Amino acid sequence: MTPIVAIALITKLKLIFETDKQGNKETNKFLAFQNGSFPVAKENFYFMQPDKYGIGPIDTAIKMFDFANTFNFVSEVDDFIKPGSDALEDIYYDTLKYAIPANNTRGPEQEERFMKAIAFLNQAIELESGEQTTYLANYDKYEQLYKIAVSEYKNRELAYKNATGDGAEELKAKWINDESALKTDIERNLLNWETLGKRSQVEKYLGDFLALSAASPTKTIADLKLEYELFTKATTIDHLANELNYIPTYFSPVNFFEDETGWHEISLDKSEVQSLVKQAPERLKNLYEINDEHIDINTVRFEYTVVDIIREWLHYNDFLLQPFWKLPAASPPLSDGIGGGNLPAFPQKIIFVRKLSVETQSTVPAEPGGTKRLFDFLFQKLKPAVKTTLLIQTDLLTKKRNEQLFKTKEILLKERTVPDESRLIRGKKITFNPRFMQTTRLAKPTISRFYKAQWSPKVFASAGIKIPEIITPAPPVTITTGSEIELLAFICNKVPGCPAPDPTLSWDD
Numbered sequence: 001m002t003p004i005v006a007i008a009l010i011t012k013l014k015l016i017f018e019t020d021k022q023g024n025k026e027t028n029k030f031l032a033f034q035n036g037s038f039p040v041a042k043e044n045f046y047f048m049q050p051d052k053y054g055i056g057p058i059d060t061a062i063k064m065f066d067f068a069n070t071f072n073f074v075s076e077v078d079d080f081i082k083p084g085s086d087a088l089e090d091i092y093y094d095t096l097k098y099a100i101p102a103n104n105t106r107g108p109e110q111e112e113r114f115m116k117a118i119a120f121l122n123q124a125i126e127l128e129s130g131e132q133t134t135y136l137a138n139y140d141k142y143e144q145l146y147k148i149a150v151s152e153y154k155n156r157e158l159a160y161k162n163a164t165g166d167g168a169e170e171l172k173a174k175w176i177n178d179e180s181a182l183k184t185d186i187e188r189n190l191l192n193w194e195t196l197g198k199r200s201q202v203e204k205y206l207g208d209f210l211a212l213s214a215a216s217p218t219k220t221i222a223d224l225k226l227e228y229e230l231f232t233k234a235t236t237i238d239h240l241a242n243e244l245n246y247i248p249t250y251f252s253p254v255n256f257f258e259d260e261t262g263w264h265e266i267s268l269d270k271s272e273v274q275s276l277v278k279q280a281p282e283r284l285k286n287l288y289e290i291n292d293e294h295i296d297i298n299t300v301r302f303e304y305t306v307v308d309i310i311r312e313w314l315h316y317n318d319f320l321l322q323p324f325w326k327l328p329a330a331s332p333p334l335s336d337g338i339g340g341g342n343l344p345a346f347p348q349k350i351i352f353v354r355k356l357s358v359e360t361q362s363t364v365p366a367e368p369g370g371t372k373r374l375f376d377f378l379f380q381k382l383k384p385a386v387k388t389t390l391l392i393q394t395d396l397l398t399k400k401r402n403e404q405l406f407k408t409k410e411i412l413l414k415e416r417t418v419p420d421e422s423r424l425i426r427g428k429k430i431t432f433n434p435r436f437m438q439t440t441r442l443a444k445p446t447i448s449r450f451y452k453a454q455w456s457p458k459v460f461a462s463a464g465i466k467i468p469e470i471i472t473p474a475p476p477v478t479i480t481t482g483s484e485i486e487l488l489a490f491i492c493n494k495v496p497g498c499p500a501p502d503p504t505l506s507w508d509d
Helices: 003-017 042-048 057-071 088-098 108-121 135-162 168-195 199-213 217-234 270-279 316-320 374-379 384-417
Strands: 029-033 073-075 083-087 124-126 132-134 236-239 242-245 250-252 264-269 297-310 345-360 429-431 438-440 478-480 486-494
Touching (some): 003 029, 003 264, 003 297, 003 374, 108 135, 108 199, 135 199, 135 297, 168 199
Antiparallel strands (some): 029 486, 073 083, 073 345, 124 132, 236 242, 250 297, 264 297, 297 345, 345 486, 429 438
16 A cells, blocks of 8 residues: 555544544544554453353453553554553542542532432433443443444545545445435434433433532542542452552443444545545655555455443543642643643544455555555555654553563462452452353442443453455455454544633632
8 A cells, every 4th residue: 555545544534533523623532543562353352251252250350451451541642652651540540639629519409419410320221122221321322323324424425525536426426326325324323312312311411410520529539539449449459468450441342343243334445545635634644755646556445343442430521621620739730732741642442443455456466474454554654763663662562561461460370279269359259141241349439420331341452463364366456354353543532721620619729
């Protein structure tokens, strides 16, 4: 894939995932591609349903530790993921410890409304399918389905708007024929979000919850600090006083790697390339060695799915972004809003891809026994200095993960000598059922943020991607890969100026 094609495809992905329904840039998030240090294989996700796949408690615990330690990182604001040296959970906990709350308190009537909001959002419901969920989780599910429909519309709309030259008329005709159906799909998913997802009710109670959290900041922060400490105590391994900690971090949906779940297609046609390159930011073009503007593909197609990272302990919207707290005067900000600070950004969603198909314009021999990922196609023509930086960072991250994983395995395997496997995680007995792994938890404060999406304990580790050999038929050559998954990129939250205390509140200065 020549640099100009790679730049066009990256630009299209950014236009899909970094913009709203109208195509306007969303400043609170950005797409960051993995740097080569996040390989995954399908079997690393089986621990989410251990009975189904025959995963034992020790292997399950190892993968949970590995996932939490791998994906809870602070990121720089960049086109590639650049983890900082401090863990996300450490930055968050330090913020809870040193946060200065405003001096207001909820009255009895406000407290009643506050508890009513929490009760509604956490209320357990059973769907017609038999699925156990909550009102908030159900809302999240239908919101995501609506966003997927919007993404599919944007993918096709961008192809129509940017198509020029050979093949453009065919793309434009297909758009004219399909646009109505794509809009209908958006409208149907929006209606389902409004009705089945009870959008207006959920958003009313979410609004009450956020507003009333701010009405008693001292209690809110104290409860969140206690909740975090309970989570860490419930997930500490203590073997001969050698403690090993992790903070529970999961993903949703639990079965995203299965064929029957929601995978969707993104494509790039050669007729789109020139127009997309014109829209590409200069910083992206500067990553590549662009010797010519040769377009060496007819089409690129692949399936994708978006997976949420679930951090039950991280209160982003309902604490970090709220105006009822501040830091001591000498403290650096969490974020200055432009990429600086202790918490400029962090990953919130992961984009996985599979079934890559690249139709080239000329016969090119396949690499014998070779493997190809979309990542390889996109970034094989980076400038040497950029490649060197990525390699150094990849080596550091891989070494750090391997060290953590070795320590985790060493301690957990020693625990095999403990007859009662429930002692694997102190204060927390692991049990399994076919739907999801549940845990018997320590009591949590009522302020607890609700379970986002389909909550289930889950995690991944690293074991490499298994990709079939490249298939090279007669010209034009179509290079394809199988259904094995590849982690391509992260959708990151870009933290605005934070903290942003409200000067109209009462503060102890």
